[in-house]
Amino acid sequence: MNEKNIINQIKERENKGALIVISAPSGAGKTTLCHMLIKELPSAEFSISVTSRQPRAGEVDGRDYVFVNEEDFKKRVKEGRMLEWAQVHGNYYGTSKKFVETRLNKGLYVILDIDVQGGLQVKEKFPEAILIFVLPPSMEELKNRLKNRKQDSSGEIKKRLKNSYEEMNYLSKYDYLVINDNLTEALKDIKAIIRADKLKYKK
């Protein structure tokens, strides 16, 4: 390692963004945190998913989703153009590799708000991605939050909790674990992770 190599590494890291995957059980406050993060980091933006489902009223192609037909979606998967994808209720959803790469090369941070299965697909194809798992301070607290937001039936809450327990089995593939006991502190945690990641010495 000589001076020139070091200077090159530094220059490179200054100009390069990062792909940040944030996953969490529903009720952990992930969506709020992601929006706060985007607001505070001018160079961060959400990834816009590609989907085969029909646009809903008010949804704009290229802003809310990139809408494609099923055949097109499957072709993209086959051609290796998706960083991760899943089928939910008969519709396909996924993240475009090109979308992410274009932004990273511009030095932007791309935030991927996806589930654990998606996160693991990303890590496999893109090992430099930073995988952050957000947890509530306890499962008791998670239950209370789900109840208090009065969005789901008790059956739905049970299902969500069961999913959360299952998701935790994949936790060991994640790089960081953030406890959302307090939104301000959890946001500071995520910002510290992103800042520190850039400073890592690449071996």
Next chain:
Amino acid sequence: MNEKNIINQIKERENKGALIVISAPSGAGKTTLCHMLIKELPSAEFSISVTSRQPRAGEVDGRDYVFVNEEDFKKRVKEGRMLEWAQVHGNYYGTSKKFVETRLNKGLYVILDIDVQGGLQVKEKFPEAILIFVLPPSMEELKNRLKNRKQDSSGEIKKRLKNSYEEMNYLSKYDYLVINDNLTEALKDIKAIIRADKLKYKK
């Protein structure tokens, strides 16, 4: 991985400090940065080195150094009680393992302001240590800083620069690389590294 394991890991990390090694070529601003860090992080403190050299006027045993005789020092090394040590101008200097461990178990951060050779010894015995290398924005800048502080003769400056180049060969063993272009930003970098390290998911 189940809920209980995760909760245990979180509790453990809350209660545990970290050993932070900060190394840099002289003139990179390391000492200033370390003092700023100690000031801003109430739970951080410097490690107090053990030395076989004679106390100088005004130096207090246990505050500036732990002063021991040469025989005692060698005995400590032999018994594996030193985390790192070196002989400089005929005197021995080193870091006590017990000193560090006692503080880490109290949840404190211990800052080790040592050279690269010492840093590598620490990493070998204590892989969880966070090794940070601080660099000036360029070697040209380093030369200017050394000249401007008017502390060293031109021969001494040449020697220091040569040492700096040599130290860089060991850089690849370090975890993080911080560029001290601006003290405030470099301090923020180091604080982010310490904060993020705690959030790492221990596999």
